[in-house]
Amino acid sequence: MVPAVLPPEPATSRGSLSAEGRKRLFPNATDAEWSDWRWQQRNAVRGLEQLERYVPLSADERAGVQETSSLFRIGISPYYLSLIDPEHPFCPVRMQSIPVRAEARVRPGELSDPLGEDKTRPEECIVHKYPDRVLFLALDTCSVYCRHCTRRRITQGGVAELSKEQIRRGVDYVRRHPEVRDVLISGGDPFMLSDSRLEEILAPLSEIPHVEMIRIGTRVPVCLPMRVTDSLAKTLRRYAPVFVVTHFNHPKEVTPEAREACERLVDHGVPVENQAVLMRQLNSDARIIKELSHLLLRTRVRPYYLHQMDVAEGCEHLRTPIAKGLEIIQQLRGHTTGLAVPHLAVDLPGGGGKVTLQPDYVVEYGQQETVFRNYKGERYAYPEPEETDCACPYEGVWQERALQYGYRKG
Ligand SMILES: *Cc1c(COP(=O)(O)O)cnc(C)c1O
Numbered sequence: 001m002v003p004a005v006l007p008p009e010p011a012t013s014r015g016s017l018s019a020e021g022r023k024r025l026f027p028n029a030t031d032a033e034w035s036d037w038r039w040q041q042r043n044a045v046r047g048l049e050q051l052e053r054y055v056p057l058s059a060d061e062r063a064g065v066q067e068t069s070s071l072f073r074i075g076i077s078p079y080y081l082s083l084i085d086p087e088h089p090f091c092p093v094r095m096q097s098i099p100v101r102a103e104a105r106v107r108p109g110e111l112s113d114p115l116g117e118d119k120t121r122p123e124e125c126i127v128h129k130y131p132d133r134v135l136f137l138a139l140d141t142c143s144v145y146c147r148h149c150t151r152r153r154i155t156q157g158g159v160a161e162l163s164k165e166q167i168r169r170g171v172d173y174v175r176r177h178p179e180v181r182d183v184l185i186s187g188g189d190p191f192m193l194s195d196s197r198l199e200e201i202l203a204p205l206s207e208i209p210h211v212e213m214i215r216i217g218t219r220v221p222v223c224l225p226m227r228v229t230d231s232l233a234k235t236l237r238r239y240a241p242v243f244v245v246t247h248f249n250h251p252k253e254v255t256p257e258a259r260e261a262c263e264r265l266v267d268h269g270v271p272v273e274n275q276a277v278l279m280r281q282l283n284s285d286a287r288i289i290k291e292l293s294h295l296l297l298r299t300r301v302r303p304y305y306l307h308q309m310d311v312a313e314g315c316e317h318l319r320t321p322i323a324k325g326l327e328i329i330q331q332l333r334g335h336t337t338g339l340a341v342p343h344l345a346v347d348l349p350g351g352g353g354k355v356t357l358q359p360d361y362v363v364e365y366g367q368q369e370t371v372f373r374n375y376k377g378e379r380y381a382y383p384e385p386e387e388t389d390c391a392c393p394y395e396g397v398w399q400e401r402a403l404q405y406g407y408r409k410g
């Protein structure tokens, strides 16, 4: 069997989408500059005048930039900008980075804190909503400001990178709560921190005996892949298990550069998962989600969640009907590998937490059997067993053994 390998040519070779865009938009950037994430950040587009120099804006976009200017910042790395289709306002990269007028409109029922996180925020940087895991908000900056960001009350800035004292208090909170076995570091984008600043968060967290795993939510592999250096990957590996959860929404974003970034993490022993957000007219189509999943799997990235859009201020125009997400899942399940089928999640407005949705395959529940339809719509019956006692007799013994032989922390 031939092992799956990335295209052998370097990421900056001719023929790649970003190489073309780069030549058109940043002809004077040297290879060293282009592949330096700090150069990318210094040269990110942050306002209307700059943006108009690179992209011929539609009237809707121009008005969108002006009308949202006091609501949420703009920031587009040269790399992500190079992926934009200058000729089509519905280019998925463009829709995710350039505002339109609809974003300035707040509809009744939309919330600035759609997930009710501020109600469960015992420390500035901790959201503790579920019993065994917390969200750790490390900073308020990102490589690109996504037009669909539903945490813009934080990412709009003004909160400032959290101080060392606040980080210390966050770590302390986790230390005082032995029920927390899983810490999800987010923000903002944690990979906007230098390796050493990131390590200042990872090191004390991983030393806490009851913390069994750390996850990092980041859009850097998508929007600023040059940030994923060997040094970053090695740093993460030192605190294993560290999972990276990234955020690709459209196959167009899965460029050779982005794939290289993900593979660098995986090669260093850092598993990568993807959370996509379903967005109307951007990726609201089963074919697109399937192609995205397949590209991710080829990159050794596992599709994890497909999120129904939160009921957040200015996001109405991107929301899909619930039925669309279900239809997409139904067109994946059975038609392709289960590894390519993400969980369709709705994070309930107001702070109810995530629930997942599945197409209903049960046609009939019975005492003796359950009747299903399969992915082709054919009917099959599954018979109930005679015995129904499901208690596990070894459980008491195992509880002791697990502690005795160190399977379990604590
Ligand atoms: C999504 C989320 C998590 C992580 O949930 P998983 O289902 O474990 O991925 C943790 N805390 C908060 C507040 C979240 O929104």
Ligand code: SF4
Residues within 6 Å of the ligand: 141, 142, 143, 144, 145, 146, 148, 149, 150, 151, 152, 155, 187, 188, 189, 218, 219
């Ligand atoms: S990277 Fe995440 S936190 Fe930052 S703007 Fe995008 S969605 Fe929001």
